Amino acid sequence: MADDVVSRPDPTITEDNEFFWEAATGHRLVAQRCSDCGVVRHPPRPMCPHCGSLATEVTELSGRGSVYSYALLHHPQNPAFEYPVRAALVDLEEGIRMVTNLVGMETAEIEIGMMVTVTFVPTAGGNAVPVFEAAPR
Template sequence: MTTYEDFAGRETLPLWEGPDPVNVPMIRHWAEAMGDRNPIYRDDAAARATGRPGVVAPASMMQAWTMRGYAATVEGPDAGAAAGARELDALLEKDGYTSVVATDSEFEFHRELVPGDRVSVREVVETISPEKSTALGAGRFVTTVRTYTDQDGEVVAVQRWRLLRFRPKTARAPRPRPAVNRDNAFWFEAAREHRLVIQRCAGCGTPRHPPGPCCPHCGSFEWDAAEASGRGQVYSFVVNHHPRHPAFEYPLIVAVVELDEGTRLVTNLVGAEPGEVEIGMPVVLDWLDADPDLSLPVFRPQSGTAA
């Protein structure tokens, strides 16, 4: 009989080449979306001034170059998976580990990618833990290693990816867990105390969100955190109807709220019907206590702005 220990070293994703080569338009879109103004991602001269051959891709894009895309994804949950992955999923589901949450991702970068590179990825199981008791329910941590290679077969990055497969404690599905790392842990710790904080550069004083290790304006690595007033306005929003996740109530209003302090964050709007929400509508902070270990800021209309 196959045991979890038998999966160590087994392939979950055969070598797969990303659909597109590394290219400047995708780099530009990524940098703009992330608010990363580093000129080495868009200006050849600026990149060469640092000793690089020209524009390079942000290291954080590594995984993006091998994403299969929407059409390949909807072929089915097993599309592109190795036999080992399908067998492992079947065993986990048989043992009741029907829910999944990503817990962490660690990258080791060997070199920067440049336009024209073709990136491939292969994934194998590293370890599967014994059953652990967690706040979400009993589960096993599945750790895999993804190796990224270029068109010459040279390793450009290695990613250690860890998921928790678990049996939910309650019939209601738990809220998906955020990815907490060394850069944003302070923010989630403050949220557990019902404090909304904003990371602020200690060099130039510029506030930023989401948190990051370096100021995109002056490049300083020094920062502190200021507590937000909890007031803002709706910068944009969508109403999510489908697909539905059992942890949420629908229709689900997802908004980008611009705080009075100048930063924006993605959040949920509560206490209003979708038809009542307008761009520029004043909103105030509230808190969602998803579970004993997770509190998240949500916003509701300022008194008198919604029916």
């Protein structure tokens, strides 16, 4: 992949998700945890979906998970991505599901339930995006 030529687009940073993207740029994977009931949630949002609390803290995630599902995207093509894009839902150890990409593997190697670990790819403006690769066996 020619990621030294064209980089991925930057994330859209909002008041709610700024902590997530700041951590990702530092190659750390984090999520919100409710300060009242302890439920971990993703994507970022102001209110706990479990108890309705607005009290939130940020928790560090292990970066380990398993592939829940995936899709191969062929169009429309953007030169910043290698095709087919392996769009995936990854179930993280902490009980949240993340929309992401699978990298560093052939399409034929992808299996539902395979163990994956987080890695990060740079974006055009100096941020980074968490993606997942096959976990070491």
